[in-house]
Amino acid sequence: MSKAQTEFKIKFWGVRGSIPCPGRETVRYGGNTPCVEMRVGDQHLIFDGGTGLRLLGETLVAQSEPVTAHLFFSHSHWDHIQGFPFFAPAFQQKNCFNIYGVTVDDEIPIQKRLHDQMLHPNFPVPLQVMRAELNFFALALGETLSLGEVRVTNGPLNHPGGAVGYRVDWQGLRVAYVTDTEHYRDRLDDQVLRLAQGADVLIIDATYTDEEYHDPRHSKVGWGHSTWQEAVKVAQAAKVKQLILFHHDPSHGDDFLDDVQQAARAIFPQTAIAQEGQTIILQASGEGNPRFPGPTQALSV
Numbered sequence: 001m002s003k004a005q006t007e008f009k010i011k012f013w014g015v016r017g018s019i020p021c022p023g024r025e026t027v028r029y030g031g032n033t034p035c036v037e038m039r040v041g042d043q044h045l046i047f048d049g050g051t052g053l054r055l056l057g058e059t060l061v062a063q064s065e066p067v068t069a070h071l072f073f074s075h076s077h078w079d080h081i082q083g084f085p086f087f088a089p090a091f092q093q094k095n096c097f098n099i100y101g102v103t104v105d106d107e108i109p110i111q112k113r114l115h116d117q118m119l120h121p122n123f124p125v126p127l128q129v130m131r132a133e134l135n136f137f138a139l140a141l142g143e144t145l146s147l148g149e150v151r152v153t154n155g156p157l158n159h160p161g162g163a164v165g166y167r168v169d170w171q172g173l174r175v176a177y178v179t180d181t182e183h184y185r186d187r188l189d190d191q192v193l194r195l196a197q198g199a200d201v202l203i204i205d206a207t208y209t210d211e212e213y214h215d216p217r218h219s220k221v222g223w224g225h226s227t228w229q230e231a232v233k234v235a236q237a238a239k240v241k242q243l244i245l246f247h248h249d250p251s252h253g254d255d256f257l258d259d260v261q262q263a264a265r266a267i268f269p270q271t272a273i274a275q276e277g278q279t280i281i282l283q284a285s286g287e288g289n290p291r292f293p294g295p296t297q298a299l300s301v
Helices: 050-063 109-116 190-196 228-237 253-266
Strands: 008-014 035-040 042-048 068-072 096-102 133-139 144-147 150-156 163-170 175-178 201-204 243-246 270-273 279-283 297-301
Touching: 008 050, 008 175, 008 190, 035 050, 035 163, 042 150, 042 163, 068 150, 096 109, 096 228, 109 133, 150 190, 163 190, 175 190, 190 201, 190 228, 228 253, 243 253, 253 270
Parallel strands: 042 068, 068 096, 096 133, 175 201, 201 243, 243 270, 279 297
Antiparallel strands: 008 035, 008 279, 035 042, 144 150, 150 163, 163 175
């Protein structure tokens, strides 16, 4: 068995929310919208298809061998699907992508949502031009999907129009991807806690600060996103080993995110800000506590 087949590798290709924000103020943490890749044993998983998906696609095209991967969408708001029409491997006949979505508040499947965004007048090239094998699957809310030894479970999130988070379990390791969810003001969300419980890594929506969320001049209440302070509370309650703050507001520059990381670490030391290009490798060694992830860090859990 190769080393890759014994690792749980996470790579961030897009970490922003709402809209891409390239520029000199976002160079270090990145400006692309959500896309997280996970190589779990012999399975290749991708979560969300924001503009970061284009960058991932470029690396996959450079490979000589065919690509088979599973692409999971949390929901179909624009920032989570806008990279799909530019996903180059989907235009190559040799590749195969299994694409999953969960119908939450309506009956429109993910296939139609991706298809419709590529129609005139929004886009010049229809989905049918993609030559790869594209298999679309509608997951039931709360369903656990088995991909060999890998189990992927979804759960509902509190977001306008509906969204789901995912938990990936493999060989005793657990990673939770919980983005685009608004916290409740009187309690922690039971669904979020269920997905996050005991996670080795929790990737979670932390778009705002508490001050921004409650700002009477421009309140963010009801916008469907959470704060870093609430993310810390979830990590503490769920006994998470590593907390990754994700879905950064486009107005938050690198220096602002540095300050958020420092403040969050003062409460929950095992916190990091999701960074474009960052890689985390989980290895089940059973020795000690996981080390804090840098831009590239192997974690022993």
